[in-house]
Amino acid sequence: MTTVDVGTGLSALLDDDAALAAAVAGAELPALLPALAHLTGDLTLVADELRPPLRLRPDMVEPQGGMSEAAQELGRRRALAALAAFRDGGAVPAPEPDDDTLRRLMRFVAGDVADDYLPLMSHELGLPLDAGAPGWTVEQVAPGRTVEVVVIGAGMSGLVTAHRLRQAGVEVTVLERNADVGGVWLENGYPGARLDTPNFAYSFSFDQRPDWPHQFSARDDVWGYFRDVADRFDLRGCVRFGHEVVEAVFDDATRRWTVRARRAGGPDVVLEADAVVSATGQLNKPNLPDIPGRERFAGPSWHTARWRDDVDLTGRRVAVIGTGASAYQVVPSIVDRVDALSVFQRTPPWMVPTPTYHDPTPDEQLRLLRELPYYHRWLRFVQFWTSVEGRRPFMEVDPGWEHPISVSPANEALRQALVAHLERRFGDRPDLLAKVVPGYAPGSKRMMRDNGVWPAALKREHVDLVTDAITEITPDGVRTADGVLHEADVLIYATGFRASDFLAPITVRGRDGADLHERWDGDARAHLGVHVPGFPNLFCVFGPNTGLVINGSILLFSEIAVHHILGCLRLLLESGAATVEVRRDVHDAFNERVDAGNALMAWGVATVNSWYRNAKGRASQVWPFTVLDYWRMVREPRPSDFHIERAPTPQPEERQ
Numbered sequence: 001m002t003t004v005d006v007g008t009g010l011s012a013l014l015d016d017d018a019a020l021a022a023a024v025a026g027a028e029l030p031a032l033l034p035a036l037a038h039l040t041g042d043l044t045l046v047a048d049e050l051r052p053p054l055r056l057r058p059d060m061v062e063p064q065g066g067m068s069e070a071a072q073e074l075g076r077r078r079a080l081a082a083l084a085a086f087r088d089g090g091a092v093p094a095p096e097p098d099d100d101t102l103r104r105l106m107r108f109v110a111g112d113v114a115d116d117y118l119p120l121m122s123h124e125l126g127l128p129l130d131a132g133a134p135g136w137t138v139e140q141v142a143p144g145r146t147v148e149v150v151v152i153g154a155g156m157s158g159l160v161t162a163h164r165l166r167q168a169g170v171e172v173t174v175l176e177r178n179a180d181v182g183g184v185w186l187e188n189g190y191p192g193a194r195l196d197t198p199n200f201a202y203s204f205s206f207d208q209r210p211d212w213p214h215q216f217s218a219r220d221d222v223w224g225y226f227r228d229v230a231d232r233f234d235l236r237g238c239v240r241f242g243h244e245v246v247e248a249v250f251d252d253a254t255r256r257w258t259v260r261a262r263r264a265g266g267p268d269v270v271l272e273a274d275a276v277v278s279a280t281g282q283l284n285k286p287n288l289p290d291i292p293g294r295e296r297f298a299g300p301s302w303h304t305a306r307w308r309d310d311v312d313l314t315g316r317r318v319a320v321i322g323t324g325a326s327a328y329q330v331v332p333s334i335v336d337r338v339d340a341l342s343v344f345q346r347t348p349p350w351m352v353p354t355p356t357y358h359d360p361t362p363d364e365q366l367r368l369l370r371e372l373p374y375y376h377r378w379l380r381f382v383q384f385w386t387s388v389e390g391r392r393p394f395m396e397v398d399p400g401w402e403h404p405i406s407v408s409p410a411n412e413a414l415r416q417a418l419v420a421h422l423e424r425r426f427g428d429r430p431d432l433l434a435k436v437v438p439g440y441a442p443g444s445k446r447m448m449r450d451n452g453v454w455p456a457a458l459k460r461e462h463v464d465l466v467t468d469a470i471t472e473i474t475p476d477g478v479r480t481a482d483g484v485l486h487e488a489d490v491l492i493y494a495t496g497f498r499a500s501d502f503l504a505p506i507t508v509r510g511r512d513g514a515d516l517h518e519r520w521d522g523d524a525r526a527h528l529g530v531h532v533p534g535f536p537n538l539f540c541v542f543g544p545n546t547g548l549v550i551n552g553s554i555l556l557f558s559e560i561a562v563h564h565i566l567g568c569l570r571l572l573l574e575s576g577a578a579t580v581e582v583r584r585d586v587h588d589a590f591n592e593r594v595d596a597g598n599a600l601m602a603w604g605v606a607t608v609n610s611w612y613r614n615a616k617g618r619a620s621q622v623w624p625f626t627v628l629d630y631w632r633m634v635r636e637p638r639p640s641d642f643h644i645e646r647a648p649t650p651q652p653e654e655r656q
């Protein structure tokens with residue numbers, strides 16, 4: 001039994017010696033070798049002498065997983081020989097590998113990891129196909145019962161929620177304020193918007209795209225992927241677009257939720273449901289800073305996530321406030337067009353060398369990815385695996401380390417490597433170098449990908465990197481503490497998002513009418529990022545403390561959270577219950593553990609500004625542990641963590 005088809009495309013490639021040699025020469029061997037072993041059954045391709053060390057250097061991922069030149073040479077020879085033998089044998093794929101063989105292939109990439117990593121790895125490889133599917137339906141576990149769920153948001157998390165719920169036979173309605181799916185990828189249409197995490201791993205395990213055009217794809221490709229997911233899994237039918245949820249209220253008597261959505265030009269829509277899933281995201285409420293005079297600016301001004309294509313920047317004097325990830329992409333993209341550009345930097349970010357950041361996937365690689373079964377799957381797996389720990393070990397606090405900036409010897413090694421990188425980039429401009437070297441530990445806030453375009457933009461004659469504090473905005477521009485007015489025709493806020501305002505501005509009322517935002521009081525917390533005590537059957541995906549900033553894949557986290565939510569619904573169905581609600585002691589203990597975990601990470605001890613922390617200074621957005629920890633803690637709900645209650649039995653009228 002095999003799950004792959006060997007199409008005519010592969011036959012044509014196998015018959016084209018030159019194309020094949022070029023494709024193998026440029027291939028990612030840590031992925032190609034297990035893919036070929038998978039396809040052909042030839043396990044000499046994953047022999048120990050070929051295993052990629054996949055070491056992390058402080059400042060970058062080594063090319064070809066750090067394989068030596070000799071190992072690469074041997075790997076390419078074996079790959080070409082295996083492809084020739086496969087062709088000459090009639091291109092018949094080997095039977096699907098048994099569990100032991102699959103483990104061996106995964107361990108070729110991952111090394112001798114503990115056995116309990118294996119289900120996670122299999123999930124990410126997507127083999128067996130759709131390993132993350134629920135595997136049960138409402139009809140099977142509670143025949144005759146229906147479950148209705150309202151999902152708020154049709155971005156990345158909302159899509160996977162809707163897909164999995166529908167696989168389980170749950171009745172789903174998704175309420176989405178925008179006119180299309182895609183969430184932040186729809187909203188962030190600013191020039192230069194693209195991924196800053198490797199692309200293959202930024203896709204769902206159940207819908208892996210073989211031919212991403214870049215390693216870090218552009219916004220239209222990423223948004224296009226999510227739109228395609230919605231089409232491929234027929235999800236649009238359950239989404240009501242243009243519906244902005246304003247209120248969700250739990251009814252103690254019926255144990256159901258009532259959700260109210262506002263529509264432009266129509267009456268509100270009110271839906272009832274057994275459960276509500278918030279898939280409202282984190283980085284999507286624009287932060288417009290409270291700078292005096294903001295409303296007085298005479299020209300057009302906007303936030304990066306509300307880009308205005310109707311304003312031509314050609315020949316204009318433009319001011320950009322902020323030097324985070326959005327500014328890093330906008331500034332180099334508009335610099336050629338504008339007449340003058342003032343970039344206002346409050347805190348310099350660290351830059352991680354990423355020479356291939358904008359590179360397209362070469363044509364011969366695209367052909368190999370499309371035609372050679374399993375190759376893209378293994379490439380995604382390699383990218384995933386490399387990111388599982390990622391740079392995390394460099395951000396862990398060593399309590400015995402004493403240094404004014406760094407938090408551990410590894411963090412210091414990274415800091416020095418990154419300072420050296422900045423010195424290389426800005427060595428010819430000491431004036432700029434003095435402004436761009438951060439004075440806080442790497443990892444305390446989000447690091448940028450650098451392929452040279454940001455430094456090149458800052459060095460342009462018509463660009464001014466302003467580091468004096470902004471004191472006011474006037475009709476004509478931005479004034480700084482030194483009294484200088486930086487004149488501008490257009491003002492762009494690259495000032496980030498109110499990441500800690502979970503579920504805002506929706507009014508959410510739980511048991512006894514409790515108001516969620518009053519309960520949180522600006523410091524959102526949830527058990528596992530999913531459950532809040534007092535709010536039965538309200539589930540969050542990508543909720544508090546589930547943001548990944550240095551390692552892992554946020555799509556995987558959403559998939560895991562959704563699996564957990566389905567597990568909770570199954571608990572209800574199997575026990576004939578109506579609500580699941582986390583125990584307060586369990587919730588509190590989890591949050592203590594999370595806070596203690598964050599206190600051992602660079603961002604937990606840093607005092608530098610970042611969206612990782614809320615106004616109270618607590619790191620309420622960020623997951624402090626490993627990806628495997630999240631998998632272990634979250635994927636399967638533990639019944640003992642919850643109060644599980646039956647629906648109230650209707651009482652005869654005379655007894656009421």
Ligand code: NAP
Nearest residue numbers: 194195196289322323324325326346347446494495496609
């Ligand atoms: P951000 O990282 O929060 O950066 C906001 C910038 O605005 C910072 O430089 C900040 O300075 C500055 N700022 C805020 N208020 C200010 C004020 N009152 N005066 C002066 N400066 C002010 O926001 P972002 O760049 O939009 O990125 C947010 C996150 O979204 C990223 O970290 C990333 O996770 C995600 N993102 C990803 C991509 C991608 O490539 N995939 C692209 C964009 C965004 P301070 O540093 O001093 O606070």
